[in-house]
Amino acid sequence: MNPLPKRPSNITFTRYLLLLLLFLANLAVAQKTNTKIAAALKEAAAVYNANPKQAILLTHKAYEFAAAEKLPREALLCANTIIYYYWGIQDFNNARIFSQKGLSLAKANGIDSLAGDFLTLSGAIAQVNNNYKQAITNYTDAVSYYKKNNLQKRIGNAYVNIGTCQMRLSNFQAANVYLFQSAGIFNRLKDTLDLSATYNSIGACFSSLHDNKKSMEYYRKALLLRQKTGDTTLIAQSLNNMGFAFSENKQPDSAILYLSKCLKLRSNEKDSSILVLTLLNLGSAWKIKHDLSKAEIYILRSLNIAANYNMRENKARGNLDLANLYLAQQKYKPALLAISKAESIARQLTLPDLSENIYEVKANIFSQLNDYKSALIYDRKKAALKDSLFNIDKSKAISELEIKYQTTQKENNIIALNRQNELQRKIVSQQKSSIIILIIAAVLLFMLLAIAYNSFRLKNNANRRIQTLMQDLHHRVKNNLQILSGLFTMQIESLSDESSKAALRENETRLTSMNLIHNKLYLNHSTTQIEMEEYLSKLLHHVKASFGGDKAKYINLRVEISSLMLDADKAVAIGLIVNELATNAFKYAFDDRPGEIYLSIQKTGKEKILLNLSDNGKGIIPDAKKDIPSFGLKLVNLMTRQLNAQMTVKNNNGTAYQFEINI
Incomplete structure (x- = not known):
């Protein structure tokens, strides 16, 4: 026996097709839909789950307005x-009724693809009502419209539905075609x-022909394809079919x-209609294991x-x-009652x-009840029906059809391989x-690279020559500054006039402020910037040392300068300012x-610094402001002005100079 119920249900597939067709129809007109109609359809979609009749009424009104x-x-x-x-x-x-209206409207407006879709919908409705011959007619007509626009995917889906209907009519040869x-x-x-x-x-078709080997082969192919997609719903359906094939x-x-x-x-489906076939298959498997209670x-x-769910x-x-099951348990009356129910439904549905x-x-049950006359009647009915459903020629034709399909696939693979080889040859040629x-x-x-290297070598030689000249220049400048400093020192020692000594000493400290910067530049050829904290600290201590004796002994120097690097020209100017004010x-x-x-320099922004130099001495004598500025203050x-700075002078418990300098 071949309990066909466990074949994959096509209702799920047909519903999937309906959803696909609805999406395609929506896509075709979505950009041109009238605003009023679009609003009505949107409202209908929102209420459909809670109130399907209200959704249908809203959509009816939209349809009438569009017409x-x-x-x-x-x-x-x-x-x-x-x-x-x-x-x-x-x-x-x-x-x-509405699929017929849609078909008439699509034909009248020459929209072949939608005419095909409405014929497919009509076929699906006939199929779900077990009117398989009408469904085949509708699907076949749909194909003729799809072919006009070469809609291969929809043609393929229509062929699957025709094949399914032919199976339901037990026309297995036509189904496999x-x-x-x-x-x-x-x-x-x-x-x-x-x-x-x-x-x-x-x-499923090979299962109906009792070819379990072929049946399992194609169920397995379907399962492998679905496992690659990760679609759990379809994987579950294929697992069910594999289970049936093993049974x-x-x-x-x-x-x-x-x-x-x-x-x-x-597991989330609980007692959903989708579980019916799997449960039946499990019942059959446990019966084979002789666990009749399970x-x-x-x-x-x-x-x-x-x-x-009224799944007749x-x-x-x-x-x-x-x-x-009851027959195996020798429960003949319950078995006869169950089989009579099955017979009544099969007769109504024409299966x-x-x-x-x-x-x-039924023949087996009557035989066990010793009602051999009834058993013979049903045995003859079975034989007559079997002869009408299946014969050797049909089986042979189906096998030939499969061979033809496999051959076509192999030929396609050979063509693809040849194309691949040709492509490979082209790739090799391109690689050469x-x-x-x-x-x-x-x-x-x-x-x-050779030209660049030669240019680099020449440039490098020139740079080395320039560097040698610069070192010689720095050396000469350093020597000259040292000679000048020595001359100042000798001149100071030879003079007896204190005012002349003071004037020369001031010039000597000015020279020192520039000499300190030159030493920095001379020692570090890679930069033109001066680190201000070290430079100004040395400068202040040199000023203090130049006064010598008790005059500077009890004067403390306090320097607070944040990490700051300045260009040499700005450093020289700031050095001269600090030198003059500290000397005063x-x-x-x-x-x-x-x-x-006290000397401090702090950054006040990205491009500004604040220089403070103050003392806690007696301060500036007011009358002195009227005097002509000394050379140092000039x-x-x-x-x-050279630094483009702003200077502020305060006379409070000493003298304080503040400079806001742009850097």
Whole structure:
């Protein structure tokens, strides 16, 4: 026996197709939808889950408005949405009516792709109502419209649906004709999801022909493709099919393993309709393991779910499995009751493949009840139906069809391999050309490097010559400054007039301020900047030392300068200012009494510094302001202007000079 109920359900696939078609229709008109219609559709979508009838009413009004305003694309969008809503509440009659309206409107406006879509929707509605011949007609007509626009993906989906309907009519040869055509299309398109669905259907077709080896092969192909996508819903469906295939092959442990994995992936579904087939398959697997109590639990749970969702075909298949189970337990009356329920539904739905299995089980039950007349009747019914469903010629034709498909695939692979080889040859040729170009470029680069190196060597020699000249120049300047300093010192020692000595001593300290900077530059050839804290500290101590004796002995120097580097020209100017003001402080501020000279330089911004030089001496005598400035103060004013600085003088408990200098 071949309990066909465990084949993959095509309702899920058809629903997926409906959603796809709805998306395509929405996409086709989304950019041109009338504002009023768009608002109505948006409102309908918002209320659909809570109140489907209200959503349908809103969409109806939008459809009527679009028809009245002669907006065909908007009307088609509304019709498509209404069909989806009716489908959701299983009102297939109204769904069919609007699919016909949509078809007429699409034809009238010459929109072939949408005409094909509405024919596909009509086929799906007929299929869900078990009107498989009408569904085949609708799908076939849809293909003719899709071919006009070379819509290969939709053609492939239509072929899958035709193949599924042919299977339901037990026309397995015709079913595989369409299924293998569909597989070829999806292979060319590299459409993994649709190809896996097609392999599923091919597996189901071989299962109906009792070819378990081929059935498992195609179920496995579908599973491998789906595992690559990571879609848990589709993976669960393939795990279910693999479990069924192992059951058919009398391998219950493997069947239970795959089916349990399927249930685990669907653990959030609770008692959803999607679990019906998996539960039936688990019941069959446990029956093969002779654990009839577990088998009954799974079958009864499946029947309860099927009853809750009014899944008539699944109720028939569940009762067939239950009758088989009771027959194995010699519970003949419950078995007869269950099989009679299955027979009634199969007759209503016109399911010949299911009826064959029902007749076989019913004949066995009557035989066990010693009602041989009834057993013979059902045995003959089974034989007659089997002859009409299947024969050797059909099996041979299907095998030839599969071989043709496999051959086509191999030919396509050979063509692809040849193309790959040709591409490889082109790549090798391009690589050779690239190597030649690289060699030429390398030679040119080497020549450029040689020229650059020669230029660098000449420049380096010139730099060394310049450096030698600069060192000689620095050396000469240093010698001259030292000679001048020595002359000042000798002159000071030879003079007896104190005022002349003081004047020469001031000039000598001025010279020292410049000499200190020159020494810095001379010792460090890599920079033209001066570190101010070290420079000014040395300068102040030199000024103090130049006065000697008791005059400077009790005068303390306090220096607070933040880390600061300045260009040499600014450093010289600041040095001269500090030299003059410190010299004046030593000369006039303290009158041979202890005191302190304080120097600070702090940054006040990115481009400003604040220089303070103060003493705690007697301060500036007021009358002295009227005097003509000394040479030293003139020099301070000159350096202040050169630095573009602002000078402030305060006379409070000593004298304080403040300079705001731009750096």
